[in-house]
Amino acid sequence: MATGREIAQLCGVSVATVSRVFNQPETVNEETRERVLRVAKELGYQPNESARALSTKQSTMIGLVWDTDHRRPGWRHPYLQDLLIGLKSALSAHGYHLLMLATSGDAREVGASLADPVGYVNMTRRHHLGGLVLIDSGSDAEAFEAFAQSGVPCVALDVAVDGPKATYVTSDNEGGARQATSHLAALGHTRIATITGPPGNQPSEARVSGYRKALAEAGLPVRDEHIVAGDFYRTSGTLAVQRLLALDEPPTAVFAASDEMAVGALLAARAAGLRVPDDLAIVGFDDIEIASVVDPALTTVAQDKPGFGVAAAKAIMAMITGGGREDPVILPTRLVVRDSCGS
Amino acid sequence: MATGREIAQLCGVSVATVSRVFNQPETVNEETRERVLRVAKELGYQPNESARALSTKQSTMIGLVWDTDHRRPGWRHPYLQDLLIGLKSALSAHGYHLLMLATSGDAREVGASLADPVGYVNMTRRHHLGGLVLIDSGSDAEAFEAFAQSGVPCVALDVAVDGPKATYVTSDNEGGARQATSHLAALGHTRIATITGPPGNQPSEARVSGYRKALAEAGLPVRDEHIVAGDFYRTSGTLAVQRLLALDEPPTAVFAASDEMAVGALLAARAAGLRVPDDLAIVGFDDIEIASVVDPALTTVAQDKPGFGVAAAKAIMAMITGGGREDPVILPTRLVVRDSCGS
DNA sequence: CGTTTCACCGTAAGCGGTTACATCACCGTA
DNA sequence: TACGGTGATGTAACCGCTTACGGTGAAACG
Numbered sequence: 001m002a003t004g005r006e007i008a009q010l011c012g013v014s015v016a017t018v019s020r021v022f023n024q025p026e027t028v029n030e031e032t033r034e035r036v037l038r039v040a041k042e043l044g045y046q047p048n049e050s051a052r053a054l055s056t057k058q059s060t061m062i063g064l065v066w067d068t069d070h071r072r073p074g075w076r077h078p079y080l081q082d083l084l085i086g087l088k089s090a091l092s093a094h095g096y097h098l099l100m101l102a103t104s105g106d107a108r109e110v111g112a113s114l115a116d117p118v119g120y121v122n123m124t125r126r127h128h129l130g131g132l133v134l135i136d137s138g139s140d141a142e143a144f145e146a147f148a149q150s151g152v153p154c155v156a157l158d159v160a161v162d163g164p165k166a167t168y169v170t171s172d173n174e175g176g177a178r179q180a181t182s183h184l185a186a187l188g189h190t191r192i193a194t195i196t197g198p199p200g201n202q203p204s205e206a207r208v209s210g211y212r213k214a215l216a217e218a219g220l221p222v223r224d225e226h227i228v229a230g231d232f233y234r235t236s237g238t239l240a241v242q243r244l245l246a247l248d249e250p251p252t253a254v255f256a257a258s259d260e261m262a263v264g265a266l267l268a269a270r271a272a273g274l275r276v277p278d279d280l281a282i283v284g285f286d287d288i289e290i291a292s293v294v295d296p297a298l299t300t301v302a303q304d305k306p307g308f309g310v311a312a313a314k315a316i317m318a319m320i321t322g323g324g325r326e327d328p329v330i331l332p333t334r335l336v337v338r339d340s341c342g343s
Numbered sequence: 344m345a346t347g348r349e350i351a352q353l354c355g356v357s358v359a360t361v362s363r364v365f366n367q368p369e370t371v372n373e374e375t376r377e378r379v380l381r382v383a384k385e386l387g388y389q390p391n392e393s394a395r396a397l398s399t400k401q402s403t404m405i406g407l408v409w410d411t412d413h414r415r416p417g418w419r420h421p422y423l424q425d426l427l428i429g430l431k432s433a434l435s436a437h438g439y440h441l442l443m444l445a446t447s448g449d450a451r452e453v454g455a456s457l458a459d460p461v462g463y464v465n466m467t468r469r470h471h472l473g474g475l476v477l478i479d480s481g482s483d484a485e486a487f488e489a490f491a492q493s494g495v496p497c498v499a500l501d502v503a504v505d506g507p508k509a510t511y512v513t514s515d516n517e518g519g520a521r522q523a524t525s526h527l528a529a530l531g532h533t534r535i536a537t538i539t540g541p542p543g544n545q546p547s548e549a550r551v552s553g554y555r556k557a558l559a560e561a562g563l564p565v566r567d568e569h570i571v572a573g574d575f576y577r578t579s580g581t582l583a584v585q586r587l588l589a590l591d592e593p594p595t596a597v598f599a600a601s602d603e604m605a606v607g608a609l610l611a612a613r614a615a616g617l618r619v620p621d622d623l624a625i626v627g628f629d630d631i632e633i634a635s636v637v638d639p640a641l642t643t644v645a646q647d648k649p650g651f652g653v654a655a656a657k658a659i660m661a662m663i664t665g666g667g668r669e670d671p672v673i674l675p676t677r678l679v680v681r682d683s684c685g686s
Numbered sequence: 687c688g689t690t691t692c693a694c695c696g697t698a699a700g701c702g703g704t705t706a707c708a709t710c711a712c713c714g715t716a
Numbered sequence: 717t718a719c720g721g722t723g724a725t726g727t728a729a730c731c732g733c734t735t736a737c738g739g740t741g742a743a744a745c746g
Contacts, residue, residue: 001468003732014696019734029694049469050396051732054701059393061442068428076632080424084443085411092445097466099404099442100427102435123440125344126392234636263636289419293577293606295638346702357726362704372724394702397731 002043010039022047059128061099062091062316065120065147066135072198075137075233078258078286079305083157086309087133094317099129117146124152131316134159141200153319155312158203160328165319169311169329173203176301176333177210177255178217180283183299183335184253185218187342189281193226193251195240195261204232207257207285226251230261237264238271241280245272253281253341259288262298266340277342287336296339304331345386353382365390402471404442405434405659408463408490409478415541418480418576421601421629422648426500429652430476437660442472460489467495474659477502484543496662498655501546503671508662512654512672516546519644519676520553520598521560523626526642526678527596528561530685532624536569536594538583538604547575550600550628569594573604580607581614584623588615596624596684602631605641609683620685630679639682647674 004018011018013032020028021036028036039045053059064087068075077083088098101123124132131153134144144156148163156168177194184192194211197204208227215222228243230236237256241264244251256262262284269280276282276296284291287302311329318326337343347361354361356375363371364379371379382388396402407430411418420426431441444466467475474496477487487499491506499511520537527535537554540547551570558565571586573579580599584607587594599605605627612623619625619639627634630645654672661669680686 005732015733016697016735017695019732020695023734027694032694044465046465046469048397048732050393050402050471051701052734053393054391054397054703055732055734057701064443076424080427081419084423088443088445095445097442097445099440100407100431102431102438102440122387122389126389128393267636290633290636293610293633293637348702358703359705359727360725362702363725366704370724375724391702394731395704397733398702398704400731 001048002040002045003048004045007036007039007043007045010043011035053128057128058130060095061097061127061129062313063120063124063127063129063132064098064100064135065132066100066137068137072137072231077135077137078260078288079303080135082305083135083309086306087313088309090310090313091317094313096130096313096317098133099127117143117150121147121150121152130320131155131165133157133312133316134161141202153316155315155319155326157308157312160202163325165323165325167315167319167326167328169308169315169331170203170206171303171308171331172333173206174210174213176285176303176335177207177257178214179210179333179335180285180299180301181211181214181255182218183337184255184281184283184341185214185220187253187281189251189253190220191223191226191249191251192220192253192255193228193244195228195230195237195254195256195265197257198231199229201232204257211255230257232258232260234260234264234267237261237266238268239264241265241268242272245269245274251280253283255283255285257285259284259286259291259298259300262300262340263290263294266294266296266298277340281342282340284340291336292338294340299338299341300336302334302336304333307331344391345383345388346391347388350379350382350386350388353386354378396471400471401473403438404440404470404472405656406463406467406470406472406475407441407443407478408475409443409480411480415480415574420478420480421603421631422646423478425648426478426652429649430656431652433653433656434660437656439473439656439660441476442470460486460493464490464493464495473663474498474508476500476655476659477504484545496659498658498662498669500651500655503545506668508666508668510658510662510669510671512651512658512674513546513549514646514674515676516549517553517556519628519646519678520550520600521557522553522676522678523628523642523644524554524557524598525561526680527598527624527626527684528557528563530596530624532594532596533563534566534569534592534594535563535596535598536571536587538571538573538580538597538599538608540600541574542572544575547600554598573600575601575603577603577607577610580604580609581611582607584608584611585615588612588617594623596626598626598628600628602627602629602634602641602643605643605683606633606637609637609639609641620683624685625683627683634679635681637683642681642684643679645677645679647676650674 004015008015008018021033134156136158144159144161147154148161148166153165158170196208228240230240269276274280284298284300287300291298291300315326347358351358351361364376477499479501487502487504490497491504491509496508501513539551571583573583612619617623627641627643630643634641634643658669
């Protein structure tokens with residue numbers, strides 16, 4: 001590992017000049033600059049990031065807080081991979097890396113978990129992280145709020161937070177749900193039910209809100225018994241439909257707040273001997289892989305998956321360089337009409 | 344941010360003693376040790392990792408090399424999320440973090456891509472990474488070999504590599520394929536085809552090998568026209584089945600080397616008016632989410648998804664602390680019998 | 687021709703830890 | 717009493733980079 005000092009000696013300049021060549025190139029004479037760069041390249045010089053971070057008190061890393069909530073075992077983020085792809089590539093463009101912070105359960109006390117946001121915040125200080133990206137794992141609104149208040153730049157995904165240097169990015173959940181429900185209404189359905197996510201989950205509540213608005217717009221009544229609580233898991237979709245079908249006036253259409261639940265609903269309908277979409281129309285939310293392969297293929301509200309990562313990266317970079325708080329980002333959704341809703 | 348020096352002053356000791364309290368506790372008097380620890384806790388002391396890394400020339404981070412191969416656009420790792428969960432939690436247990444290294448396409452030249460393993464290796468030196476975990480994104484055997492030869496500790500997933508401090512973890516692909524194929528044979532099928540992954544892909548080739556062995560064991564002939572090349576994508580499964588059905592003696596069963604292709608095969612069979620499993624039995628590989636929800640539910644070979652991450656973490660930690668090369672890890676697979684193969 | 691300006695560069699003091707080595711008090715032993 | 721051994725701690729160099737500050741010489745100015 002060649003160091004700046006070695007380059008300096010070979011070039012007959014001081015280490016300060018070498019440093020300047022990389023950080024404020026315009027302040028050094030073109031000739032010496034090129035000499036330094038050439039030698040640096042020859043030696044395969046790689047700046048020592050630890051030294052740099054020690055000196056500047058900032059690294060080129062962003063922390064990723066992603067903890068599988070113990071209250072929701074088995075829960076999987078619907079599109080983590082696309083999100084990471086977007087996040088990583090957008091951060092790369094700024095020369096930043098993503099540090100997946102260790103979670104709790106460590107004997108050596110390096111731990112941190114959503115139950116203890118302080119641990120994560122400590123980590124960001126230890127490593128001079130530029131900021132934190134918070135991935136929702138179900139219902140961590142309170143914990144996320146603590147991050148936001150801590151003063152470290154952070155952007156939460158799918159959870160609305162507020163703080164001196166905090167913002168969030170989320171889909172237009174209300175709009176998406178509204179569009180989905182309206183589509184069902186336009187198809188002639190008058191008894192449209194919905195299966196919600198877990199209580200307290202913000203995207204879920206926005207979706208319920210969109211559902212209500214669509215019904216109102218279509219002049220349809222909102223029936224409490226047509227709003228049944230799920231938890232985003234597939235099973236809850238099945239259970240919900242069983243409950244709905246037992247009603248005196250069962251719905252002819254269902255808007256599920258997640259594709260997983262929509263699939264569960266599909267299974268329940270099939271088990272009950274109903275044809276989808278003829279006897280029961282179903283619309284989901286997310287547009288995950290599964291949506292296009294179930295039979296009938298799921299009509300669903302697609303989210304801009306890589307867009308989440310890109311928007312998060314932009315927001316965090318803006319906060320790091322700008323310093324102030326950024327506006328929340330609401331990503332547009334798109335209704336993908338397939339077969340499960342009829343047409 | 345309290346520093347070691349502050350603690351030292353408050354305790355009336357030197358910084359060296361403070362450092363020793365955390366690194367070699369046994370060498371410092373119990374009384375002063377407790378005093379230091381108490382003050383450290385009161386001040387919320389967090390050791391500066393940059394300084395530590397600068398001094399010790401090693402950080403507590405492992406690099407993650409995960410690049411979506413440009414030759415395989417749209418490719419998704421079948422179970423990245425579970426893998427990451429396993430990896431992260433196992434690394435946490437050793438106090439290590441996962442650094443997702445930035446990929447190429449950066450104006451500032453920090454770049455690195457699979458086409459240029461050197462870039463990644465440089466990154467590991469810059470950041471004093473303990474090692475690298477290489478995630479296969481299709482067919483990077485050559486690039487991975489370069490990593491393995493570079494001398495940095497690294498463990499590859501699903502690609503056999505060899506080097507002074509390199510090893511790999513993979514599933515028992517041959518065994519899994521063999522079991523799947525044997526199961527089909529035991530069901531009475533005599534014309535069993537297979538859809539392979541992309542040429543050069545090691546898991547794919549091992550699966551073909553297992554397929555061949557199973558046929559041999561069952562006393563069935565291996566027909567070249569029954570081995571059709573796919574690329575792990577769904578579409579290739581569809582195409583393959585179309586080709587197979589056009590044969591003079593079409594197969595009555597198909598072993599697909601990935602669930603995605605199995606789903607594609609399912610679609611093709613359905614489109615051709617065939618019933619699955621009656622007219623065509625299908626078995627997949629991976630046991631991804633989709634497998635259990637398609638109709639009929641897919642019989643498939645399940646991989647130990649979190650086990651990958653855990654094994655990788657163990658191997659890399661062993662190489663870091665031990666120094667030498669570790670034995671490759673072959674994870675057992677498990678045949679999950681559902682509906683697509685008949686019974 | 688003295689003085690100011692400016693581009694360029696070197697000096698040196700950090701940043702916050704780790705650790706080889708020195709120091710010192712205190713003990714047991716010959 | 718002199719001496720070696722031992723446990724506990726301090727001293728100071730070092731890791732490699734950044735940057736405030738000062739110095740130099742040449743050009744520009746009055």
